[in-house]
Amino acid sequence: MQHEARNKGELCWQVSWEGMAGIDPQGSRRTALAAEEHLSSQLLPYSDRKMCGIALTAECIFFVSDPHGLYPLLEATENNDIYAAAWIGIFVGFALLALSILGIVGVMKSSKTLLLVYIILMLITYAFEMASCITAATHRDFLTPNLFLKQMLERYMKSDTDNNNDKQMTEGVTKTWDNLMLQNQCCGVHGPLDWQEYTSAFRMTHNDADYPWPHNCCVMNTRSEPINLDGCKLGVPGFYNSNGCYDAISGPLNRQAWGVAWFGFAILCWTFCVLLGTMFYWSRIAY
Amino acid sequence: MHPLLLLLLATAHGLDKLSYKPTLVGGNVEGRMTGSTFVLEQPRCVFDSYSTANIWLVVATREGMDAFNDSAQPGMPEWSFQRFPTNTSAYLTLGAMQYHYGCPKPDRELTVLRVGSETDCADNISVPNCNGPLPGPGPYWVKFLALNGSEPTATTEWSGPITLKTAREPQSIPGTGGARSGAMIAITAILSVLLAILLAALLATLCSSEACGVGSFRPDAASIRRYNTHHVYDQPAARL
Numbered sequence: 433m434q435h436e437a438r439n440k441g442e443l444c445w446q447v448s449w450e451g452m453a454g455i456d457p458q459g460s461r462r463t464a465l466a467a468e469e470h471l472s473s474q475l476l477p478y479s480d481r482k483m484c485g486i487a488l489t490a491e492c493i494f495f496v497s498d499p500h501g502l503y504p505l506l507e508a509t510e511n512n513d514i515y516a517a518a519w520i521g522i523f524v525g526f527a528l529l530a531l532s533i534l535g536i537v538g539v540m541k542s543s544k545t546l547l548l549v550y551i552i553l554m555l556i557t558y559a560f561e562m563a564s565c566i567t568a569a570t571h572r573d574f575l576t577p578n579l580f581l582k583q584m585l586e587r588y589m590k591s592d593t594d595n596n597n598d599k600q601m602t603e604g605v606t607k608t609w610d611n612l613m614l615q616n617q618c619c620g621v622h623g624p625l626d627w628q629e630y631t632s633a634f635r636m637t638h639n640d641a642d643y644p645w646p647h648n649c650c651v652m653n654t655r656s657e658p659i660n661l662d663g664c665k666l667g668v669p670g671f672y673n674s675n676g677c678y679d680a681i682s683g684p685l686n687r688q689a690w691g692v693a694w695f696g697f698a699i700l701c702w703t704f705c706v707l708l709g710t711m712f713y714w715s716r717i718a719y
Numbered sequence: 720m721h722p723l724l725l726l727l728l729a730t731a732h733g734l735d736k737l738s739y740k741p742t743l744v745g746g747n748v749e750g751r752m753t754g755s756t757f758v759l760e761q762p763r764c765v766f767d768s769y770s771t772a773n774i775w776l777v778v779a780t781r782e783g784m785d786a787f788n789d790s791a792q793p794g795m796p797e798w799s800f801q802r803f804p805t806n807t808s809a810y811l812t813l814g815a816m817q818y819h820y821g822c823p824k825p826d827r828e829l830t831v832l833r834v835g836s837e838t839d840c841a842d843n844i845s846v847p848n849c850n851g852p853l854p855g856p857g858p859y860w861v862k863f864l865a866l867n868g869s870e871p872t873a874t875t876e877w878s879g880p881i882t883l884k885t886a887r888e889p890q891s892i893p894g895t896g897g898a899r900s901g902a903m904i905a906i907t908a909i910l911s912v913l914l915a916i917l918l919a920a921l922l923a924t925l926c927s928s929e930a931c932g933v934g935s936f937r938p939d940a941a942s943i944r945r946y947n948t949h950h951v952y953d954q955p956a957a958r959l
Binding site for chain 1: 747748749750751753754755756758829831833835836837838851852884886887888889891892893894897898899900902903906907909910911913914916917918920921924927
């Protein structure tokens with residue numbers, strides 16, 4: 433019964449296009465078949481969008497999960513909007529998924545109301561995703577080496593913190609840098625001489641003669657002790673890490689920012705085409 | 720005139736003046752100069768003929784260099800590290816027997832002297848020869864002095880001025896913000912244009928239907944709108 437009514441609905445739409453085709457059984461069957469093919473090709477963009485929605489959600493969940501542990505650095509710069517962009521991406525992905533189902537239902541029923549609701553909700557989702565892309569791209573531009581250098585010098589191993597929030601950010605930065613230097617065998621942002629060229633919170637509590645740079649910059653043995661502390665303090669190649677950590681920071685953050693921004697941009701371009709097509713289709717539907 | 724006097728004095732006391740000049744270690748040692756330490760090459764093959772002597776390092780300021788008396792004794796408070804540089808302009812440290820600086824220099828070892836590495840004894844006046852961290856950026860001059868008991872037997876030349884690093888404040892780091900990249904401008908511009916086109920298309924679509932009242936009086940559109948599927952076979956004339 434429902435199937436019959438659906439066929440009749442499509443038939444009605446086709447006839448309104450063709451106008452004077454007349455109602456003959458063969459003609460109606462032909463136009464019904466044509467309508468079926470047309471319908472399935474109409475539905476294809478919506479199922480593509482389901483895939484895009486799922487892919488966007490998956491990508492943004494990966495970024496939000498912070499596999500490289502760099503979030504405390506961004507939190508301390510009070511500039512963690514690329515994470516906000518990823519969170520928006522998660523919800524936009526879900527929205528795309530749900531709305532594409534609504535779109536499919538709307539096209540199958542050829543319902544003007546449903547499709548109008550679909551178009552308006554998609555426009556809202558479009559605006560959110562646009563905000564997410566632009567945020568990710570803009571805030572990526574703020575992440576320069578000097579930003580991380582200043583933050584490292586001012587917060588790493590800072591002992592006199594003003595309030596709870598400051599203490600939490602300081603601990604986050606200290607732990608993140610310790611992990612970074614140990615895991616990536618690097619020191620400072622540009623190199624160990626960062627600690628020599630600038631005064632720092634670290635220098636307040638650790639004197640220059642014993643700690644020209646933090647001991648995490650030394651080459652470690654399996655028990656996490658420097659293999660030769662004097663060699664490390666002297667700066668003899670082989671006993672200390674001479675390269676900077678900026679690549680280890682900027683690599684993942686760049687990938688995250690550009691991943692959210694460009695993938696979102698691609699989805700939005702595709703969404704643009706589908707929305708234009710839907711509006712065009714909507715304007716041709718008869719009640 | 721002054722160096723000539725010194726030379727006469729030296730020969731009068733039996734003090735040999737060696738032409739060796741203390742130098743900083745080579746460039747691949749990254750910690751050769753920090754804020755309070757510096758690293759010298761060991762005086763290998765310099766004091767070979769003074770095998771019974773103690774070799775001491777003299778660290779002095781400019782005034783100390785000019786006024787230094789080679790009869791200085793390491794244990795004396797006048798030449799102690801703790802009184803440097805306020806109450807004394809030079810001090811003796813890093814004393815070692817001559818055989819530590821044997822010749823030839825071992826091939827694969829790094830033979831250096833780190834001046835300023837002992838932090839424990841920096842405030843301990845009972846250790847006047849402490850190799851403590853230098854109190855300021857300098858400049859400092861150093862030379863080696865060989866003492867046989869309490870008699871100075873040989874001395875090297877003074878080194879060149881050694882000025883340590885002065886650290887800058889982190890607030891002086893420039894430009895912690897970034898410039899706008901081209902990609903971000905492209906994304907913003909293109910997406911804004913697309914959104915504008917979509918909104919315009921939505922308005923056009925709504926207005927071409929009954930919402931704006933533009934095309935609502937076309938008779939064939941009205942008849943198509945009232946086309947009812949249940950009456951397809953009952954009212955064929957309504958299509959026209």
